[in-house]
Amino acid sequence: MDFGLSDDQTLLQTSLSRVLNVAAPLARVRRFAEDETDKASDVWDALASLGLPGLVIAPARGGMGLGLLDAALAAECLGRHVAPIPFAATSVMVPLALQDAGTTAQCARWLPSLAEGACTAGLAVSEHTGAKEDAGVRYIDGRLCGRALFVLDFAADVFLVADESARLYLVERDAAGLEARSLVSIDRSRRLGELLFRAVPAVCLPGSENPLVLQRTLDRGRVLLAADTLGAAQHMLDAAVSYAGTRQQFGRVIGSFQAVKHLCAEMAAALEPCRALLWYAAHSLDLEATDAHITACHTKAHMAEVGKFVAKTATEVHGGVGFTDLLGLHYWFKRIGLNRQWLGSPERLRHEAARAQGYA
Amino acid sequence: MDLSFGSRYATFRESVRSFLALHGASAPAVPPDLRALPTLRWQQRLLEHGYAGRAIPTRYGGYGATPDILETRIIAEEFAEAQVFPGLSGQGIMMLVPTLIEFGTEAQREQFIAPTLRGDLIWCQGYSEPNAGSDLASLTTRAVLVGDEWVINGQKIWTSTAHLADWMFCLVRTELTSPKHLGISFLLLEMSTPGIEVRPLVTMTGDASFNEVFLTDVRIPATQIVGGRGEGWKIANALLSHERGMLGNPNVTLQRFNALVDLFRQETIDGRRLIDDPVWRERLLKLQGRMLALRCNDLRVLSGRLNDRSAPLAAMLVKLEGTELRHEVEGLAIDALGELGVLYRGSPLLRDQGLWQQHHMYFLGLIIGGGTSQIQKNIIAERGLGMPREPKLAAG
Ligand SMILES: Cc1cc2nc3c(=O)[nH]c(=O)nc-3n(C[C@H](O)[C@H](O)[C@H](O)COP(=O)(O)OP(=O)(O)OC[C@H]3O[C@@H](n4cnc5c(N)ncnc54)[C@H](O)[C@@H]3O)c2cc1C
Numbered sequence: 001m002d003f004g005l006s007d008d009q010t011l012l013q014t015s016l017s018r019v020l021n022v023a024a025p026l027a028r029v030r031r032f033a034e035d036e037t038d039k040a041s042d043v044w045d046a047l048a049s050l051g052l053p054g055l056v057i058a059p060a061r062g063g064m065g066l067g068l069l070d071a072a073l074a075a076e077c078l079g080r081h082v083a084p085i086p087f088a089a090t091s092v093m094v095p096l097a098l099q100d101a102g103t104t105a106q107c108a109r110w111l112p113s114l115a116e117g118a119c120t121a122g123l124a125v126s127e128h129t130g131a132k133e134d135a136g137v138r139y140i141d142g143r144l145c146g147r148a149l150f151v152l153d154f155a156a157d158v159f160l161v162a163d164e165s166a167r168l169y170l171v172e173r174d175a176a177g178l179e180a181r182s183l184v185s186i187d188r189s190r191r192l193g194e195l196l197f198r199a200v201p202a203v204c205l206p207g208s209e210n211p212l213v214l215q216r217t218l219d220r221g222r223v224l225l226a227a228d229t230l231g232a233a234q235h236m237l238d239a240a241v242s243y244a245g246t247r248q249q250f251g252r253v254i255g256s257f258q259a260v261k262h263l264c265a266e267m268a269a270a271l272e273p274c275r276a277l278l279w280y281a282a283h284s285l286d287l288e289a290t291d292a293h294i295t296a297c298h299t300k301a302h303m304a305e306v307g308k309f310v311a312k313t314a315t316e317v318h319g320g321v322g323f324t325d326l327l328g329l330h331y332w333f334k335r336i337g338l339n340r341q342w343l344g345s346p347e348r349l350r351h352e353a354a355r356a357q358g359y360a
Numbered sequence: 361m362d363l364s365f366g367s368r369y370a371t372f373r374e375s376v377r378s379f380l381a382l383h384g385a386s387a388p389a390v391p392p393d394l395r396a397l398p399t400l401r402w403q404q405r406l407l408e409h410g411y412a413g414r415a416i417p418t419r420y421g422g423y424g425a426t427p428d429i430l431e432t433r434i435i436a437e438e439f440a441e442a443q444v445f446p447g448l449s450g451q452g453i454m455m456l457v458p459t460l461i462e463f464g465t466e467a468q469r470e471q472f473i474a475p476t477l478r479g480d481l482i483w484c485q486g487y488s489e490p491n492a493g494s495d496l497a498s499l500t501t502r503a504v505l506v507g508d509e510w511v512i513n514g515q516k517i518w519t520s521t522a523h524l525a526d527w528m529f530c531l532v533r534t535e536l537t538s539p540k541h542l543g544i545s546f547l548l549l550e551m552s553t554p555g556i557e558v559r560p561l562v563t564m565t566g567d568a569s570f571n572e573v574f575l576t577d578v579r580i581p582a583t584q585i586v587g588g589r590g591e592g593w594k595i596a597n598a599l600l601s602h603e604r605g606m607l608g609n610p611n612v613t614l615q616r617f618n619a620l621v622d623l624f625r626q627e628t629i630d631g632r633r634l635i636d637d638p639v640w641r642e643r644l645l646k647l648q649g650r651m652l653a654l655r656c657n658d659l660r661v662l663s664g665r666l667n668d669r670s671a672p673l674a675a676m677l678v679k680l681e682g683t684e685l686r687h688e689v690e691g692l693a694i695d696a697l698g699e700l701g702v703l704y705r706g707s708p709l710l711r712d713q714g715l716w717q718q719h720h721m722y723f724l725g726l727i728i729g730g731g732t733s734q735i736q737k738n739i740i741a742e743r744g745l746g747m748p749r750e751p752k753l754a755a756g
Contacts, residue, residue: 001430002362003656003663069361241745256748258738264745265737269677276656276674283361295652302649350645351638359621359635359644 003276005073013073019046020081026328032084033188033331039155040084044117047085054115057095061111068092068220069282072227076278079231079339082189082331086153088224089123090114093152094160097168097217101207106170110158122156123221124148124195128166128214129344137197139163139204144171144197150342152221154182154193161195161202166214169202176200187338189331216285218343219296223281225339226303230274232332232339233307236314237267239329243318254317263313270306277302297353301346307336369430376438379409387445390715394448394482394524403448403479411435412447413477416457421474429662433655436611440618450521452476452483454606456529459546459599463587468548472527485603486516486530486549486573487596493518494735496531497541497593501575503532505582510534510547512555512578518729522558522571525551535590544592548584555579565721566705600731605661605675607730608682610654616689616719617651620644623693623711627700634696643692650685654678673744680736683727690720 023046032038047053056071057063071092078087095114098107113119126149127135137146148161161169171178177198185192207213241264244255254260281299284292311333315322322329344352354360383405392399406412407423414432416422425431439446457476460469475481492499501514512532522528528549535543549556555578560568587595624635624644634640657674664671693716694701705714727733741747 001428001663002667003429003659004361004667004669006361241747244747252751253748256751258750261741261747262734262737264747265680265740268673268740268745269680269737272673272677273653273657273681276660277653279361280363280656280659283363287363298645298649298652301645302653305646305649347642350642350649353648354641354645359624359641360638 003279005279009070009073012070013077015050016047016052016074016077017080019050020077020083023047024081024083024085026082026331029082029084029189029331030328036182038084043083044085047083048117052087053091053117053120056092057111057115058099061107062115063095063111067282067286068223069279069286071220072223072278072282075224075227076231076234079228079335080235082232082235082335084189086120086122086156086190088221088228089153089160090120090156092224093123093217093221094121096220097160097205097208097213100216101168101205101210101213103206106203106205110170119157120153120155122151122153122159123217124151124159125162125214125218126150126343127164128162128218129342130348135194137161137163139165139167139169139202140199142201143177143199144169144202145199146197148195148197150183151193151195152342154180154191159195160205161197162214166208166211168205168208168214168217170205171195171197171200171202175202185338186334187331189335190338192338215293219285219293221343222296222300222349223278223285225342226274226281226300227278229303229307229336229339230271230278232335233267233271233274233310233314236310236329236332236336237264237271240264240267240314240317247319260317263317267310267313271310274299274303274306294353294356297344297349297356300344301349301353304340304346308340311336363430369434372431373434373438376411376435379411380438380442380444384442384444390445392445392448394450394479394521399448400479402445403477406447407477411439413453416461416473416477420461420469421477427662427666429659429666432662433611433659436614440611440615443615443618443622446612446615448479449606449612450482451485451529451603452481452527455485455599455602456483458602459529459586459595462598463546463591463595465583467583468586472548481527482521482525484519484522484525484528484551484571484573486519486522486528488518489515490517494732496596497544499531499533499544501530501532502536503534503545503547505534506579508582509579510582510584512547512549512575512580514575516573516575518561518570519558519573520570520729522551522573523560523568527551528573529586531592531596534592538590541593542590544596545589546586546592546595547580548586549578549580553578553580563721563725565718565725567718569722603730604679604736607726608654608678608680608686610651610658610678610682610685613651613682613686613689614655616686617648619712620689620693624696627697627711629698640696643695647685647689647692650681651689654681654685673740676736676740676744679730680733680740683723684733687720687723687727690716690723694720 023043032040051064054063055066059065135147135149137144137148157173159171161171177200179196182193244260247254277299281295284295321327387402388399410423410425413422414425415427418424457473489499503510503512531544533543534545555576557574559572562568627634661675703710704717742749
């Protein structure tokens with residue numbers, strides 16, 4: 001019985017961080033942010049050499065067969081480095097949905113190349129976490145029609161798309177009738193966009209008849225986005241503590257002012273329990289525990305609240321320079337901002353947790 | 361992570377449930393009368409089944425189980441679900457027993473642990489003084505060794521349950537020439553010793569739950585010291601971590617949260633149940649998310665202690681976050697009840713004997729007691745995050 005990380009898991013985080021320090025320093029993230037055609041394939045290749053794209057894919061399909069907890073730990077590292085690469089959808093949510101609900105042929109077609117990092121997959125499911133505008137996808141006579149907003153890992157070669165009845169379909173980016181349109185968000189470290197379907201031929205994952213497949217896919221994504229926020233918020237707190245230890249005003253370092261210390265203590269006290277919460281949520285999904293869905297909803301909602309608080313407070317501790325582009329702290333602030341809205345806002349997720357417990 | 365909720369735990373959970381089904385009705389109501397026979401009988405039953413004193417060795421009257429965090433969690437969850445009183449948890453059981461196990465002599469362990477676990481000995485904690493609160497190490501109550509007796513003079517204040525207690529563990533200054541933190545010793549006094557006067561202080565809840573304790577030429581045997589002379593501060597700090605863990609215990613908060621859900625299901629406003637109102641439900645769920653995070657944090661801290669993988673920051677924040685959360689859980693019931701929420705003891709229409717108000721106030725006290733929230737933040741910043749210490753204004 002042990003509530004904590006294994007040596008292998010700690011090692012996974014250390015190796016990822018080591019690679020990210022070299023491959024994705026802030027200067028690299030800035031270049032990605034400023035150039036829409038940049039696919040950051042150098043960063044992707046560096047991480048693919050560690051096996052990141054195939055982390056959770058079955059060994060028989062060329063992956064490492066690890067669990068969601070391992071994936072969450074990886075996501076935490078990516079958030080900490082505001083890494084400009086796709087992950088949640090392409091490396092975890094889509095492959096696991098394929099393994100859960102795809103045919104052998106579908107798995108054989110996609111999993112090995114996803115595991116290798118030779119192609120990437122996006123996920124278009126946002127209509128199930130709050131449909132905006134007229135968005136929604138219908139499946140009629142073998143074809144998809146409609147619109148899917150806020151696609152995860154948007155710069156992908158293939159998309160997994162949910163229709164109105166929660167069934168999942170595979171659609172390749174160059175399919176006839178599919179239009180992919182970029183959206184510009186505050187977070188420039190990841191691509192965001194929408195898909196327009198004009199009678200696009202699509203194949204269903206047969207197992208997704210069971211609506212639990214989509215729910216489980218969403219829950220995995222929620223835990224991964226929460227992990228990304230944990231990493232990003234931890235970076236902001238570390239940056240605040242470190243800055244407060246060197247910046248001098250009134251003849252002393254600002255970190256010796258109690259007002260500044262207490263801001264940092266409040267951030268740490270709010271953030272540290274999220275780590276245990278996240279491990280528990282990821283592990284519960286791995287075990288398919290009965291409370292896994294409720295826990296995933298709560299974890300993302302709570303992490304979003306704490307992330308928002310840390311993002312604001314850590315910026316404040318930096319004073320004016322925290323507000324500048326020069327320092328670049330805003331990349332983390334914005335990453336946390338997008339994670340908060342994706343796959344369900346905190347209010348919506350709490351409502352879902354309430355429903356799952358019979359409170360609503 | 362290894363939380364394999366395997367069949368062993370399913371069986372264990374079943375055994376807790378059947379215990380509760382069989383015996384739960386004989387548990388005292390919360391808060392229990394500490395001296396009443398039903399309370400003591402219930403405590404005895406819990407000890408026999410390993411739901412109290414679970415990891416304390418049998419030779420000291422405990423159950424002698426190997427510590428297992430999942431079992432601990434299951435017990436807490438099931439008692440919370442059934443809303444059954446989970447046993448005595450005063451300062452004796454939560455603080456003194458672990459201290460004696462770590463620092464006491466064999467004779468002290470044999471004399472005190474078993475009766476404390478049974479609830480036969482009630483303890484109070486004599487640390488704070490009128491001029492030594494947050495700055496506890498400046499305390500001035502003095503003990504001088506005369507022959508084979510300590511002679512004690514001074515005053516303690518805010519001493520919870522001193523009016524009920526049989527014994528007090530306290531901090532006193534014994535080494536007058538040592539620096540302030542190194543001059544303090546940890547002594548055990550029997551409350552019936554001549555020279556001890558207890559004056560109750562009424563708190564905002566209306567109860568007299570803490571006291572002033574005056575000590576005038578109190579003589580106790582020289583052997584009633586725990587650890588060596590001048591080691592009191594070190595020992596007190598070791599056990600403060602137990603106190604701080606206890607004060608913010610999220611598993612106890614779970615009991616209250618479950619009661620809050622019941623309240624939300626029963627009470628109506630404009631004919632609509634509180635639970636059906638999205639605004640109140642959102643506030644409820646927000647607290648549930650925070651509680652879940654603290655309960656996971658608790659598992660991590662416990663597991664870290666058992667597996668030698670310490671998580672100092674995770675342990676340091678429990679008191680701060682846990683007491684604030686508990687205060688808010690109690691406060692949400694009051695808010696949601698509207699005018700009914702402000703009724704207090706003796707009133708018609710009173711809900712739950714006024715417990716929501718009482719606990720809401722009491723937990724404001726516990727935000728202050730055991731090291732205020734500001735002091736907790738100092739500790740987290742300085743020891744947890746390694747930030748610079750306060751510049752000292754006066755030499756001390
Ligand atoms: C319900 C309750 C039960 C208690 N039970 C016991 C008991 O059983 N035994 C016992 O010995 N004591 C007990 N206490 C006492 C408790 O430990 C003290 O009240 C507490 O440590 C604060 O000390 P003080 O009351 O002297 O306040 P002070 O130390 O005077 O604090 C007043 C205010 O100043 C702030 N402050 C003080 N120093 C600093 C600093 N360095 N930085 C920032 N802010 C600061 C505090 O945070 C607080 O807001 C209890 C208290 C309460 C409320």
